[in-house]
Amino acid sequence: MGQFIVKNIPAGDFNLDHIFDCGQCFRWDKQDDGSYTGVAMGRVVNMKVIEGCTCCQSPATEISDQMAAIFENLKPKGNYGNITLLIDNCNEEDFLNIWKPYLDLNRDYGKIKSILSEEDYIIRKAINYGYGIRILNQDLWETMVSFIISQNNNIPRIKGCIENLASNFGTSAGIYKGKEYFNLPTPSVLAKLSIEDLGPVKLGYRARYLIETAKSVCANGLPSNMEELSSLCGVGPKVANCIGLFGMSKYDSFPIDVWVRRVMQTLYGIDEKDIKAMETYATENFGNYGGFAQQYLFYYIRSL
DNA sequence: TCGCAGGTGGTCG
DNA sequence: CGACCACCTGCG
Numbered sequence: 001m002g003q004f005i006v007k008n009i010p011a012g013d014f015n016l017d018h019i020f021d022c023g024q025c026f027r028w029d030k031q032d033d034g035s036y037t038g039v040a041m042g043r044v045v046n047m048k049v050i051e052g053c054t055c056c057q058s059p060a061t062e063i064s065d066q067m068a069a070i071f072e073n074l075k076p077k078g079n080y081g082n083i084t085l086l087i088d089n090c091n092e093e094d095f096l097n098i099w100k101p102y103l104d105l106n107r108d109y110g111k112i113k114s115i116l117s118e119e120d121y122i123i124r125k126a127i128n129y130g131y132g133i134r135i136l137n138q139d140l141w142e143t144m145v146s147f148i149i150s151q152n153n154n155i156p157r158i159k160g161c162i163e164n165l166a167s168n169f170g171t172s173a174g175i176y177k178g179k180e181y182f183n184l185p186t187p188s189v190l191a192k193l194s195i196e197d198l199g200p201v202k203l204g205y206r207a208r209y210l211i212e213t214a215k216s217v218c219a220n221g222l223p224s225n226m227e228e229l230s231s232l233c234g235v236g237p238k239v240a241n242c243i244g245l246f247g248m249s250k251y252d253s254f255p256i257d258v259w260v261r262r263v264m265q266t267l268y269g270i271d272e273k274d275i276k277a278m279e280t281y282a283t284e285n286f287g288n289y290g291g292f293a294q295q296y297l298f299y300y301i302r303s304l
Numbered sequence: 305t306c307g308c309a310g311g312t313g314g315t316c317g
Numbered sequence: 318c319g320a321c322c323a324c325c326t327g328c329g
Binding site: 152153154156157160161202203204205206207 | 323324325326327328
């Protein structure tokens with residue numbers, strides 16, 4: 001398949017660790033050389049940053065309140081040169097059709113960060129920490145499956161469940177460096193399975209949710225708005241917002257999970273139980289950029 | 305052994 | 318409608 005090189009990506013707006021570890025995806029694995037291998041959109045590729053100023057790749061991760069005050073008048077990171085990205089097992093056609101939109105490379109993240117940074121001092125710190133986050137444009141069905149599995153679950157087990165599901169019931173996405181990778185099963189494949197069939201996947205009580213949702217998709221098609229999304233079995237407010245944000249480009253979505261609740265309580269002083277107040281705060285202060293704000297805040301609080 | 309992890313559905317007042 | 322609570326599974 002070959003390799004494809006992407007040049008001139010603003011260094012301050014792109015960091016593979018931030019992108020793949022900020023909670024939006026579960027199928028990318030870090031390699032010893034710092035690159036990431038993953039399967040998405042029916043392809044398996046490896047992504048690696050091969051050029052760029054290293055100072056931007058590992059900035060000060062934590063800044064003191066005093067430093068933050070100094071940062072008050074500074075723009076967020078974003079003007080520190082460019083990086084070069086190498087995508088292995090990829091040609092130009094795949095890059096243009098798949099990976100460029102997947103990585104959201106047409107969006108100006110510097111601008112988004114500037115706008116959000118105006119809001120308050122906390123989001124500014126969060127952006128400074130997770131400066132290279134980008135919101136991936138993921139396949140809707142895969143996003144639905146992933147986040148239904150994610151509920152009341154931990155990351156290693158979520159990843160394990162998704163891999164089990166793919167390797168047991170999905171089609172091959174090809175062999176890369178001697179290892180075979182699999183796509184997630186389609187709705188029609190999943191809809192025909194029983195809870196017993198899904199036993200080896202170790203989904204627990206989520207197996208029923210997945211089958212019910214697959215049946216609904218077979219009957220009614222993929223959801224096209226939040227209302228249809230929320231009507232699905234196993235999709236509550238948190239999961240619906242994640243699917244909207246990561247699979248439907250609904251960038252005003254503000255998924256509130258246990259970590260975001262922690263942010264809103266610890267950093268913004270909102271009562272931990274008052275989900276409604278958190279939603280209101282996000283709507284009023286982050287508006288159409290709520291999803292981006294959520295990602296920076298989520299990634300930041302998890303580091304503390 | 306028990307609580308917990310990127311919540312949701314069901315059941316009560 | 319808001320406040321509980323059980324729930325698969327695996328890990329510390």
